[in-house]
Amino acid sequence: MSLDRSAEPVAPTASAAVAGRVPLWRRLARDRFALVGAVVVVAYALVALAAPLITRALGVDPYTYDLDALGPTGAPAGPLGGVSAEHWFGVEPLTGRDLFAIVVMGSRTSLLVGIGATVVSMLVGTVLGLVAGYFGGWVDWVVARLIDVLIGLPALVFMIAVGAVAPDWFPRLLLLVLVIGLFGWSSIARVVRGQTMALRASGFVRASRALGASHAHVLFRQVLPNLASTVVVFTTISIPGAIGAEAALSFLGVGVPPPTPSWGRSIGDAVTWFAVDPVYLLFPGLALFGVTLAFNAFGDGLRDALDPRGGSRKRRRRGGAR
Amino acid sequence: MTLVRFLATRLATLAFVLLTVSFLTYALFVLLPADPAALACGKPCTPERLETARAFMGLDAPVVQQWWDFVRGVFTGRTFGSAGATIDCPRPCLGYSFARNTPVTELVVGRFGVTASLAIGAAVLWLVVGVGAGAVAAVRRGTPLDRGLMVAAITGVSAPSYLVGLLGILLFGFTLDMVPVSGYVPFAQSPVDWAWHLALPWAVLALLSAAVYARLTRSQMLEELGAPYVRTARAKGLTEGRVVTRHALRNAAIPVVTLFALDLGALLGGAVITERVFSMPGLGALLMEAVGSTDVPLLVGVTVFTAAIVVVANLAVDVVYGVLDPRVRRGGRTR
Numbered sequence: 001m002s003l004d005r006s007a008e009p010v011a012p013t014a015s016a017a018v019a020g021r022v023p024l025w026r027r028l029a030r031d032r033f034a035l036v037g038a039v040v041v042v043a044y045a046l047v048a049l050a051a052p053l054i055t056r057a058l059g060v061d062p063y064t065y066d067l068d069a070l071g072p073t074g075a076p077a078g079p080l081g082g083v084s085a086e087h088w089f090g091v092e093p094l095t096g097r098d099l100f101a102i103v104v105m106g107s108r109t110s111l112l113v114g115i116g117a118t119v120v121s122m123l124v125g126t127v128l129g130l131v132a133g134y135f136g137g138w139v140d141w142v143v144a145r146l147i148d149v150l151i152g153l154p155a156l157v158f159m160i161a162v163g164a165v166a167p168d169w170f171p172r173l174l175l176l177v178l179v180i181g182l183f184g185w186s187s188i189a190r191v192v193r194g195q196t197m198a199l200r201a202s203g204f205v206r207a208s209r210a211l212g213a214s215h216a217h218v219l220f221r222q223v224l225p226n227l228a229s230t231v232v233v234f235t236t237i238s239i240p241g242a243i244g245a246e247a248a249l250s251f252l253g254v255g256v257p258p259p260t261p262s263w264g265r266s267i268g269d270a271v272t273w274f275a276v277d278p279v280y281l282l283f284p285g286l287a288l289f290g291v292t293l294a295f296n297a298f299g300d301g302l303r304d305a306l307d308p309r310g311g312s313r314k315r316r317r318r319g320g321a322r
Numbered sequence: 323m324t325l326v327r328f329l330a331t332r333l334a335t336l337a338f339v340l341l342t343v344s345f346l347t348y349a350l351f352v353l354l355p356a357d358p359a360a361l362a363c364g365k366p367c368t369p370e371r372l373e374t375a376r377a378f379m380g381l382d383a384p385v386v387q388q389w390w391d392f393v394r395g396v397f398t399g400r401t402f403g404s405a406g407a408t409i410d411c412p413r414p415c416l417g418y419s420f421a422r423n424t425p426v427t428e429l430v431v432g433r434f435g436v437t438a439s440l441a442i443g444a445a446v447l448w449l450v451v452g453v454g455a456g457a458v459a460a461v462r463r464g465t466p467l468d469r470g471l472m473v474a475a476i477t478g479v480s481a482p483s484y485l486v487g488l489l490g491i492l493l494f495g496f497t498l499d500m501v502p503v504s505g506y507v508p509f510a511q512s513p514v515d516w517a518w519h520l521a522l523p524w525a526v527l528a529l530l531s532a533a534v535y536a537r538l539t540r541s542q543m544l545e546e547l548g549a550p551y552v553r554t555a556r557a558k559g560l561t562e563g564r565v566v567t568r569h570a571l572r573n574a575a576i577p578v579v580t581l582f583a584l585d586l587g588a589l590l591g592g593a594v595i596t597e598r599v600f601s602m603p604g605l606g607a608l609l610m611e612a613v614g615s616t617d618v619p620l621l622v623g624v625t626v627f628t629a630a631i632v633v634v635a636n637l638a639v640d641v642v643y644g645v646l647d648p649r650v651r652r653g654g655r656t657r
Contacts, residue, residue, distance in 0.1 A: 033473070145338065151584075151636060152339040153346070154591050154628040160613055161350055161621060244482060248595055251484055252610065267485060271599070278492055285485040293480035300476065 027305040034301020040294035048107040060098040089283045106261040114243035120181025129192025155183045163254045229306045237299035240292040263288040343629040348389040416623035426623030437604035441589040444527035452532035456539025478533025487599040504601035542574035587635025591628030
């Protein structure tokens with residue numbers, strides 16, 4: 001998703017209590033759109049895992065220059081951006097590097113940053129939401145103000161700035177994971193906080209406390225398992241956002257540095273070429289669009305399956321404010 | 323909580339957030355490897371001249387002092403340098419870009435028209451299209467129309483704006499030669515050219531955002547249409563059209579309006595990507611130029627300005643709700 005706007009996902013309100021009688025996988029299987037999404041996500045994951053094997057088997061790699069594949073202007077020789085038996089997706093203008101290898105290896109960058117950043121967001125958001133909702137009082141106040149500031153910060157601007165400030169020895173991929181992750185935890189924190197507040201008042205939590213259970217035990221052993229489906233749904237619908245953030249930063253030239261393959265950077269490079277070589281834009285673009293769409297479709301289905309009512313009224317009543 | 327106290331709390335939060343954001347910005351950018359004084363010092367740059375330049379720009383003070391000078395400058399204006407040669411930065415002073423020899427406020431104001439034109443036009447379009455599509459889908463739930471709209475919506479949510487923008491340029495700009503592919507013409511210069519240059523950016527931004535609004539409106543509408551008050555309204559013999567538009571849509575609109583204000587606020591702070599794709603000289607482009615030339619005062623000024631817009635949009639939502647809905651005043655926001 002574009003970073004121009006901080007679109008909030010249609011909030012999922014999964015709760016373990018509404019799981020119903022039909023098993024989860026069967027409800028998911030009935031939703032064909034979600035099923036296709038899941039299959040595509042798995043396919044992307046397999047390609048990412050096997051990327052070096054795939055490129056080696058085909059005898060291509062994303063770093064080798066092939067100036068013979070270029071025409072006199074630096075654009076790929078031949079029609080369709082130099083698509084040939086040797087270069088399935090054509091080649092990169094100016095360098096002649098194999099675009100198929102770049103797109104295949106780019107899936108690793110995309111998924112690594114997307115999933116890594118989401119894990120960071122979920123960890124931070126869940127823990128802060130839990131303690132804020134459970135302890136209330138000044139802890140809640142501090143977390144609420146943190147969220148206020150986070151929403152007030154222009155995220156993209158800050159991500160760009162942090163990229164400019166970070167020392168050169170700091171690994172860029174890790175930096176992207178941390179930066180994107182630390183800007184994305186506010187929505188999960190708010191929802192977890194709301195649900196924790198509701199659970200805090202419930203009988204089993206009070207019973208545990210009365211029996212002498214520690215706060216840590218209650219939080220992580222009693223409350224957290226009840227939030228599992230919420231966290232799972234949020235994780236799924238957050239990954240495409242993080243993937244999009246990486247691509248957007250790389251598109252702007254402040255993300256993954258060359259020569260590490262990145263779809264966003266390829267799309268950014270394609271801007272100057274696409275009047276003469278639109279194919280260069282097409283393949284990285286489709287790869288990025290495909291993985292985002294698949295995750296969104298799967299996430300939607302998962303949310304519906306975990307919460308058949310899919311409404312937000314419940315959340316509102318629980319005081320799902322900040 | 324009384325309304326006055328509610329407003330006071332919200333305003334205090336606003337001030338707190340803005341101060342924190344500006345401080346974070348300051349702290350972050352002071353860490354930048356680029357030293358504006360060294361850039362302005364010229365060659366040969368003797369240590370004495372560097373010291374003079376630093377003192378002139380106010381960089382010799384501790385970070386907290388520098389930040390406080392900045393905050394004060396917004397309200398009172400600032401003067402850089404002392405005796406002899408000085409540079410005035412009238413209020414509201416967001417800093418002074420020594421690299422460009424211009425007050426940041428002047429640069430920001432100069433670019434704001436572009437971003438505002440882009441953001442407001444697109445916002446009107448996406449609100450109409452998105453809410454309309456979402457409401458229709460909800461009323462026609464389960465029909466092919468609903469499914470078609472929702473597939474279109476999830477596609478729109480997933481498509482990166484720059485990709486769609488570039489494809490739009492390729493199709494409508496190059497192949498069909500219908501619209502100009504880049505640049506910006508001020509409204510005052512030629513309203514027709516202004517709209518013509520903005521047509522494609524508006525369409526791209528609006529269509530993608532409309533997808534989010536269609537999904538949100540649909541899910542809210544479905545919830546409202548199943549609520550008891552809708553059954554009551556129908557039982558009283560109201561026409562279906564009236565039930566949908568006057569009752570269900572009205573209540574469904576609450577979270578939509580929240581999101582709208584936040585999105586519009588964020589967009590007014592600079593549509594970095596859209597401006598890059600369509601080569602429009604807006605705030606986002608100014609920011610990227612500042613990054614490119616490590617113009618620290620400009621970076622700080624633009625960031626704080628952007629944050630201010632976002633925070634004010636946030637406040638506007640809260641206040642409107644607080645005034646309209648007494649429950650909000652008691653229990654925090656509805657979202």
